[in-house]
Amino acid sequence: GQQVMQIPQYQHVQEGEDFTTYCNSSTTLSNIQWYKQRPGGHPVFLIQLVKSGEVKKQKRLTFQFGEAKKNSSLHITATQTTDVGTYFCILTGANSKLTFGKGITLSVRP
Amino acid sequence: NAGVMQNPRHLVRRRGQEARLRCSPMKGHSHVYWYRQLPEEGLKFMVYLQKENIIDESGMPKERFSAEFPKEGPSILRIQQVVRGDSAAYFCASSPTRPEGRWHGYTFGSGTRLTVV
Numbered sequence: 642g643q644q645v646m647q648i649p650q651y652q653h654v655q656e657g658e659d660f661t662t663y664c665n666s667s668t669t670l671s672n673i674q675w676y677k678q679r680p681g682g683h684p685v686f687l688i689q690l691v692k693s694g695e696v697k698k699q700k701r702l703t704f705q706f707g708e709a710k711k712n713s714s715l716h717i718t719a720t721q722t723t724d725v726g727t728y729f730c731i732l733t734g735a736n737s738k739l740t741f742g743k744g745i746t747l748s749v750r751p
Numbered sequence: 752n753a754g755v756m757q758n759p760r761h762l763v764r765r766r767g768q769e770a771r772l773r774c775s776p777m778k779g780h781s782h783v784y785w786y787r788q789l790p791e792e793g794l795k796f797m798v799y800l801q802k803e804n805i806i807d808e809s810g811m812p813k814e815r816f817s818a819e820f821p822k823e824g825p826s827i828l829r830i831q832q833v834v835r836g837d838s839a840a841y842f843c844a845s846s847p848t849r850p851e852g853r854w855h856g857y858t859f860g861s862g863t864r865l866t867v868v
Binding site: 674676683684685686727729731739741742743744 | 792793794795796842844856857858859860861862
C-alpha cells in the first residue's frame with residue numbers, strides 16, 4: 642500500500658536560518674497537499690501540487706513536486722518565530738486514497 | 752461564511768460514558784472527514800462521509816465508534832463506553848468535492864479535545 646515518509650519528526654533552527662523538509666511516497670501520486678498546524682491549533686491548508694516538477698511560492702515558503710511525482714519538498718527561507726508549528730503532507734494516490742504524513746515540528750530560536 | 756464548526760471544544764468524560772462530537776461543515780461543503788490526533792502524533796484518518804452515506808470508514812475502530820452525517824444537521828462522531836486511550840483531539844474537515852484532481856484542500860474545524868478520566 643501507499644506509504645509516506647516524513648523525517649525528521651522535529652527540527653530546531655535559529656531564526657534567520659533556512660529550513661527544508663520532505664515528504665517521500667512509495668508510489669506515484671495524483672497530488673500532494675501541505676498543511677501547517679500551530680501548537681494547540683488546527684491544520685490549515687497551505688498548498689496543493691499536481692503537476693510533475695511543479696514549484697509554487699508563498700512569500701518565504703517554496704513548495705516543489707518531484708519530477709516522478711513521488712516526493713515533495715517545503716523550503717522556508719530565513720525562518721521567523723511565526724513559522725513554528727507542525728508541517729505535514731497529505732498524499733493522494735492514483736486510486737484517490739489519502740495518506741497522511743506524521744509531520745515535522747519546527748521550532749525557531751529567536 | 753462560517754468555517755467548519757465543531758463542538759464542544761473540550762469534552763471530559765468518565766470511563767464507560769458516551770461521547771458525542773459534532774461537526775457542521777462549511778456552507779456548500781457536502782463531504783465531511785473525521786480525524787483523530789493523539790498527543791505527539793500526526794493526524795489519523797477515521798471516516799469520510801457524504802450526506803446520509805459513509806464513503807470510507809477504513810480508519811474507524813471496529814467497536815464503540817460510529818459516525819453519521821444526516822440529511823439535516825451536523826455530522827456526529829459517537830464513541831460509546833469511552834476508555835482512557837480515546838483521549839485525543841478529534842478534528843473534522845470538510846470539502847466541496849472529493850479529494851481528487853484539482854481541489855482546494857480540506858477546511859479543518861478547531862477540533863474537540865476529548866479527555867477521558
